[in-house]
Amino acid sequence: MYFFRNDYSVSCHPKVLEALAAVNGENVVGYGFDPYTQQAADLIRKLCNAPQADVQFMVGGTQTNFVSIAAFLRPWESVITPVTGHVNGHEAGAVEATGHKLLLARTPGNGKLTPAAILPILEECKDQHLTQPKLVYISDATETGGVYTKAELSALSYCCKANGLYLFLDGARLGCAFTSQANDLTLADLAQLTDAFYIGGTKNGAMMGEALVICNPELQDGFFRFKKQQGAVLAKGWLLAVQFLALLQDGLYFKLGQHAVDVAQYLQGGLKNLGIPMLVDSPTNQIFPIVPDDLLPKLDELCAYEVWGKADNTHTTIRLVTSFATPLEDAEHFLMDVKNLT
Amino acid sequence: MYFFRNDYSVSCHPKVLEALAAVNGENVVGYGFDPYTQQAADLIRKLCNAPQADVQFMVGGTQTNFVSIAAFLRPWESVITPVTGHVNGHEAGAVEATGHKLLLARTPGNGKLTPAAILPILEECKDQHLTQPKLVYISDATETGGVYTKAELSALSYCCKANGLYLFLDGARLGCAFTSQANDLTLADLAQLTDAFYIGGTKNGAMMGEALVICNPELQDGFFRFKKQQGAVLAKGWLLAVQFLALLQDGLYFKLGQHAVDVAQYLQGGLKNLGIPMLVDSPTNQIFPIVPDDLLPKLDELCAYEVWGKADNTHTTIRLVTSFATPLEDAEHFLMDVKNLT
Amino acid sequence: MYFFRNDYSVSCHPKVLEALAAVNGENVVGYGFDPYTQQAADLIRKLCNAPQADVQFMVGGTQTNFVSIAAFLRPWESVITPVTGHVNGHEAGAVEATGHKLLLARTPGNGKLTPAAILPILEECKDQHLTQPKLVYISDATETGGVYTKAELSALSYCCKANGLYLFLDGARLGCAFTSQANDLTLADLAQLTDAFYIGGTKNGAMMGEALVICNPELQDGFFRFKKQQGAVLAKGWLLAVQFLALLQDGLYFKLGQHAVDVAQYLQGGLKNLGIPMLVDSPTNQIFPIVPDDLLPKLDELCAYEVWGKADNTHTTIRLVTSFATPLEDAEHFLMDVKNLT
Amino acid sequence: MYFFRNDYSVSCHPKVLEALAAVNGENVVGYGFDPYTQQAADLIRKLCNAPQADVQFMVGGTQTNFVSIAAFLRPWESVITPVTGHVNGHEAGAVEATGHKLLLARTPGNGKLTPAAILPILEECKDQHLTQPKLVYISDATETGGVYTKAELSALSYCCKANGLYLFLDGARLGCAFTSQANDLTLADLAQLTDAFYIGGTKNGAMMGEALVICNPELQDGFFRFKKQQGAVLAKGWLLAVQFLALLQDGLYFKLGQHAVDVAQYLQGGLKNLGIPMLVDSPTNQIFPIVPDDLLPKLDELCAYEVWGKADNTHTTIRLVTSFATPLEDAEHFLMDVKNLT
Secondary structure, eight states: OEEOSOSOSSOOOHHHHHHHHHHTTOOOOSTTOSHHHHHHHHHHHHHTTOTTOEEEEESOHHHHHHHHHHHHOOTTEEEEEETTOHHHHSSTTHHHHTTOOEEEEOOOSSOOOOHHHHHHHHHHTTSTTSOEEEEEEEESSOTTSOOOOHHHHHHHHHHHHHTTOEEEEEOTTHHHHHHSTTOOOOHHHHHHHOSEEEEEOTTTTSSSOEEEEEOSGGGTTTHHHHHHHTTOOOTTTHHHHHHHHHHHTTSHHHHHHHHHHHHHHHHHHHHHHTTOOBSSOOOSSEEOBEEEGGGHHHHHHHEEOEEEEEEETTEEEEEEEOOTTOOHHHHHHHHHHHHHHO | OEEOSOSOSSOOOHHHHHHHHHHTTOOOOSTTOSHHHHHHHHHHHHHTTOTTOEEEEESOHHHHHHHHHHHHOOTTEEEEEETTOHHHHSSTTHHHHTTOOEEEEOOOSSOOOOHHHHHHHHHHTTSTTSOEEEEEEEESSOTTSOOOOHHHHHHHHHHHHHTTOEEEEEOTTHHHHHHSTTOOOOHHHHHHHOSEEEEEOTTTTOSSOEEEEEOSGGGTTTHHHHHHHTTOOOTTTHHHHHHHHHHHTTSHHHHHHHHHHHHHHHHHHHHHHTTOOBSSOOOSSEEOBEEEGGGHHHHHHHEEOEEEEEEETTEEEEEEEOOTTOOHHHHHHHHHHHHHHO | OEEOSOSOSSOOOHHHHHHHHHHTTOOOOSTTOSHHHHHHHHHHHHHTTOTTOEEEEESOHHHHHHHHHHHHOOTTEEEEEETTOHHHHSSTTHHHHTTOOEEEEOOOSSOOOOHHHHHHHHHHTTSTTSOEEEEEEEESSOTTSOOOOHHHHHHHHHHHHHTTOEEEEEOTTHHHHHTSTTOOOOHHHHHHHOSEEEEEOTTTTOSSOEEEEEOSGGGTTTHHHHHHHTTOOOTTTHHHHHHHHHHHTTSHHHHHHHHHHHHHHHHHHHHHHTTOOBSSOOOSSEEOBEEEGGGHHHHHHHEEOEEEEEEETTEEEEEEEOOTTOOHHHHHHHHHHHHHHO | OEEOSOSOSSOOOHHHHHHHHHHTTOOOOSTTOSHHHHHHHHHHHHHTTOTTOEEEEESOHHHHHHHHHHHHOOTTEEEEEETTOHHHHSSTTHHHHTTOOEEEEOOOSSOOOOHHHHHHHHHHTTSTTSOEEEEEEEESSOTTSOOOOHHHHHHHHHHHHHTTOEEEEEOTTHHHHHHSTTOOOOHHHHHHHOSEEEEEOTTTTSSSOEEEEEOOGGGTTTHHHHHHHTTOOOTTTHHHHHHHHHHHTTSHHHHHHHHHHHHHHHHHHHHHHTTOOBSSOOOSSEEOBEEEGGGHHHHHHHEEOEEEEEEETTEEEEEEEOOTTOOHHHHHHHHHHHHHHO
8 A cells, every 4th residue: 555645654764763873872961952953053054044043953843833933922913824824724723722813814726825915914903902913824835735936935025024024934844845846945045034934854854853943033032941831842852953964964855855746746747647637736745636536445445645625526635745755666556556447 | 971960861772772763664654543652552551550541642741741731720720749849840831831820839858749738738729819729740759869659649649539639640750760669659559549640751761752641531531632732742653652662561661760770879879888968868860969069170070960959058969860871880980989089 | 973983982871870889888898709799690590590500790891701711611622703703803812812722614794603604613623633612602792783593592502512512602792682673582591502601781881891691500610710810800899790780680781772772773774764785784783884985084074983894996884883872863863964965 | 897808898989989970971982092091191101200101001900910911021931929929829820821930939027029039039040941030020018018118129120120120010009008107119219110010999999990000111012902812901991090080180099098008007006005916017008916816706796807827826817908998986996896805
């Protein structure tokens, strides 16, 4: 059975495991005050061309999202997010649990937010009986595989700066976003255009871990204490740093992202050739075929996937996801199997 | 230089790393809904003789403490804890950040809570303008190395039940508590006498991870959603389960605890023989020598340790901690070195 | 200038002031443990035919909404509300500030929620990575003047019970809802069909104050402590009780509501006769005329009102509100003035 | 029976009621955006010689305390308070419910905080695993009747400024503090020495209401939205302003405080003459006699009072409180009655 359900089903890339094994037995200082963490943070600052940035490692994406957002905001401030944003639809109310309202912006198709979707929310919230919008949450790639161009992110960034909003970019799937054909952004661009973003490890070769880059110096004070308070400080902090060193030192991170994207694009092209349309044309490692409902039982036997929603009365949109660990052969064989099915 | 600063300075026991390596490459279901997690939970239920228990794995101690406490309480309810409790003194206000007040009980010397310290707090809180005490937090071992006997824990448990309080036991250092000479408790006892407790992995051989055992069925509903909301669900949940399987299947967990205790006790005995008194007589892996202040600079060169506080004008209490990874030879050589110093 | 901006622009009905004056000088027990509070609570229980109910007085509507909701819910539970619900659009994120997510249901036109709008939300939230919907918030009247019939509320109540949801009814404008022609509900019906609701005083003759009726005994425990914690216990609790006694003892409350409704309906009829259409046909004290944009500057001189939103490129929906204190003559003269304008 | 239980047992001074009656019937703008509120805020700014101050009216003391504190702090910041502080002992965990830890400082006898009690807490909290102390909470008068001198408050203020701490003064009983013989502070001094303080109305002649003065401009942004979010914006905001205008325009506020202090001091002197010692020598409207236990049943028949605590095996400390409404004759007759008892 082929595994296309998600991109966090395999522990980690062998080089990551090797790196973890290499430090085993050493006595290391706790809580991220160790040399590995320092080294990984320095490397990330260099890759981002952002010497002023604070780099903080956390274990997972939901944690990184709400800890950052809640650290940056005052209690009456709120978050503008696409309706489809991960913070709205997949994190069990984590942001609201820290006391902050989400203001939902409509984002057609690819889930990418635009200034046009932000401005009416700002207008409405001039009413002092409402919360003060203060942070814009986006992700790259989006939940439906959308990838921001430099022009789009620059426009968002400008809109945010002009309106006193922080721009926060969830990079849980940054590895695939950055290696997709649609991308023309660099880490240095992100460091310049956002107030904070993170480089996701969990979904791109690490056992676990996200590297948060707080670019805006105003947002750096007190972060460690808050992270500790939210249970987001790993006692053995170096375990995260060591993984990011393995992934980022020689570009492994982007090689893994590229592989996942390539396999997904191969799948998408193949399925389209078989006459299966897509909900959106995704340039990343997540694709969204619309399949006839009577194909689903056969697909169930063939592979692990997720139902995304009803497309019409007789069709269902499904999500297929690839990862660094998905063999290209799986995609090849899967396409042949589907061809035989249809 | 000898490392006696803490018990979380080494990544993990080699067998734990082997176990992690063994599953690498497999496609596994996410979020703890996988067979390894099921297997580890079953094993723990069996070891605890508690088939009704819910077992939840989390990454670290602070997280396990506040997620549990906040999941169990209504917003107006509060927590009775020793002043020296980890939740009060080392977790950056994590419990209060979930909205719950800590009510501080005095616990002389070894940090162990007693019914006598609880009852006056209950009396005072009959006043409806105060919070409702609802949960008693203790840890075994305590922050100063105290270990609860079965008689003591039974008395606490009875007091809690009689007063409608939940009893929660932080077992971050359970491995050393249970292998100390002072202990006569079993996991089955804990499951019977507490409403919830956890088996700490981070400080006893695991890379990271705590296994929370929710013994009281009333406290089990909704826990997963809350854990998710608090960023405490690891996407690759099996990584924690696999470590606990390695530690608990053949008793490795307790062998590692025993080793740490043995080395610490050897150190404690040796230092006492050298005329160095202890703040408390600790039966576990943490000891608290009172040393002359002029010895400190030499100690700084000799080993990593923590200053615990001033003992008097010319003496300082320090904390020495051993772990599964502390060689007995280190203790032997250290004692010789100290002997030469004094 | 006529005042149609809102229904809380006049302090209170003279009889309420008299009642407050009558107790001035007395020494009364604080925090709502006084005989007046007891008497008012008993009266409300009797009017509601709900001897089991707990009655709690609070100062204002936002406070009553979030204190109730947060008292009733566990941290991972969420609230289903119409998009147009007061808790969503006018309370500065008060519910989210207590940690609970709002799940927004579409309610066409009159703002009334139906089982059909609830069920898909429940379906989606079976996913354990989402919050658990647990409370349905509605208001009677709604923000756009909608009034629930007994059949509609019974259907909602049944849907809630069948799905383990609490039903909470915001009665900030209950006086006008209950005296509108569209109403066939009684206080006893509310007590039977909801888990909690409140009788709004602020917008119906009281200086301030809402009387929360917690019908469901399971939701009553600990409420006072939580109310205190949220700053919602008035030191001189009797001040609220005395006002509700004045309003409810002889039916003054409903006479005042009736007056406001009558004046608003007179206005609505008159404006329709003048050819001015309504956004919705409202049976209560709030009406929503759609006026040509060039009329607005003249209206600005004529009366105080609120802009509700753009109706089309050349028309604007406005809101006119009447209260117990709006003279019928104001409505008469206003209609003549508008006739002369158009 | 004499009423010495508290200073909030009588609704309000007749002039306050007259002022409320005088505006009844008027149409006024809501939520504190009305001319009365503007006028009262201007008056308070003038009395405080603080043109930069923001003045915010709220209904009660607990509300004013936690809304202010939570508005001023970031989530990882904490509050230093005397153990005996109202926020710690009487507000049902309201501050913790907003997520902030209280750090308890010992204050012998009169409950007054000193730099000496603050500094060790700051020292301890240099540890980044703890919260960041950021606000010092004091009250004038304290819970045991202590009154700060200008020298004492200046020292505290200096200590706070030097250590980056906000100084917040709870003035629930400011009327009595300022009219006690121990006082040499003015409102202008408070405005200069604190970051925020409030002038308590509830316990000094108003029906309800506290006037918060936010002296530090850095703390003013966003306050209204947060106040709204916390249910602390009164729809009919002018009701609070009108009361403060009545109290402050002609010095009535301080006359009422003076009366309460005079009666309490008369009581204190008289009881001491009868050989009854005091727990502390209080210069305000609260006194703390230590009475033989066998006198208590007779006192119960004579007057309403509060038990403060056991003094020794055979004596109890009680609290007697006077207010603007306590007749001097009550004190005279009470003393005669006590004389007859003993």
